[in-house]
Amino acid sequence: MPALTYREAIRDAMSEAMRRDDDVFVMGEDIAEMGGSMGVTQGMLDEFGPDRVRNTPISEMAIVGAGIGAAVSGMRPIVEVMYQDFMTLAMEQLVQQAAKHRFMSGGQIKVPLTIRTQGGAGWSPGAQHAQQLEAWFLHVPGIKVVFASTPADARGLLWSSIYDDNPVVFFEHRTLYNLKGDVPAEIDGIELGRARVHREGEDVTIVATGRLVHEALKAAEEAEQDGISVEVVDPRTLLPLDEETIVASVRKTSRCVVAHEAVVRMGFGAEVAAIVQHQAFDYLDAPVERVGAKFAPIPFAPVMEEYVIPHAEDVLAAVRRTMGKD
Template identity: 55%
Template sequence: MKQMTYGEAIREGMRIRMREDENVCIFGEDVGAFGGCFGVTAGLFDEFGDKRVRDTPISEGVIIGCAVGSAATGLRPIAELMFIDFLTVGMDQLVNQAAKMRYMFGGNISVPMVVRLPGGGGVSAAAQHSQSLEAWLTHVPGLKVVYPSTPQDALGLMLSAIDDEDPVMFVEHKAMYGMKGEVDDVIVPIKLGVGDIKRAGTDITVVATGKMVHEALKAAAKLEKEGISVEVIDPRTLYPLDKKMIFNSIEKTTRVVIATEEVKRGSFAGELAAMISESCFFNLDAPIKRVNALDTPIPFAPNLENFVLPNDVDIYNAVKEVMA
């Protein structure tokens, strides 16, 4: 075991594959000598040079488009968008190009590309640099969506994302880059579509993604003292989704809370709730409860942002309500 931060783990995953495969390359805004806005690519420019770690213009459409075109012609690019919020500028290349090419061309062309997408709030970055836009991506057939919550998962999932033959959206929570965690000495890829039980429990299931996994664990620790045993499930990949793990857990606990940092309206959490009600309705002993951000843009003032974003207290309250 060794200690690694979440950001270092993402970097390590990229470094491992870059050492093994000449066709793996990185491009994005300030990813070169500058090391990326959050320092995630630091050192890779020195190791691999400017051919494989390239600074692009501030031009998100061509960053994603370049990933599509170079993936379709034999590279395995990793494109970094500085913030997931900037997806808007390059969305056509993702939604109408990357996601569609394989299908609409009848399997003729594949686009093995990774797009790194720092998301999430909590750092006073305000409305255009704090969003959790996972649902925009999970809504699009043809994209795979990954969202690790720990360094171990970040590393294992990055390896699988690079190995994948389809476009993989790699969502990262920017407030977790410095978070430390243990990483196995033997590094193995984590298969996409395999969730993880972050804490086993028997009374209620909390399905959480990204940073909310940690909020859920905090709430679970507190609830345990009150005699409520919480099982925390982290799907790790939003598509493909480990439905089986979620449904099995609910069958056991008969109660569920879903916690994501997205605004509630139109969220991936809503999709999870719908799936659960379709498949587990008769196993449920209480209505499904969702914990999300409020339906507002993310505000700047720390007290406002803190109020808008969901946290362990909201999960605690939701669990108490569902258990009542």
């Protein structure tokens, strides 16, 4: 199996789709000569030319909207929105247009649009370049939401997103781009709506997304030293959500921790907690614990940033609480 970085894996999915299919193209700010602000599209301009690797003005509404119009007209566009913080600028087009065209037309239209965006704290970009806003999109019927945490998942899930007939918001985490991992020799889709169990365990289930998958795996290693057996589940697709795998895991372990980098309040973890208490109530031996950022914008000063966002030790503390060991 070849090893790719998370960044290369994402590029590989886009490039392979563009080689196979003229309907696929990519557009966004600084993605051509510069290769994207995170270097994800590096080299693609040379291979595919400026018609299919399109630099755009700084116009998030128009580029997401143009993606919608092209998708409705038979293309499979990939729009890169440089930071998920800037998705705020495109919300009308995404929420009012992309998510609803199929519904409002009574099924006449499909919108096979993929919006790739990235974000995440841990490098002091300050409050307007580091948020994790995925929960906003989970509240909107009509779109799908993906958040990959490994190179293999990023490639397979992006492939499926490109070929999905619905608008998909594909989240990448800023701190994972250099993470290296094995990917299958042949590119293949990973079904949207299927979780990955990263590690099996008996005592506690951690449901984690994005960067927190890796923090959860670290916490699980440490918990094991303490004799606590931890299962780590990454839903990978937040909408649709693989409730079955999450609930089955919690029914086995009887304890659940949900971990994400976004703020805890009204976050993805709240929905998971609701699902778990409803579908595994009789199995639970402890309240569902939520781990996430403290309720503040992401601060600049590194010491403050570190304080606000969650780490492996926060996940471990939550695991220990569910075991009555705090």
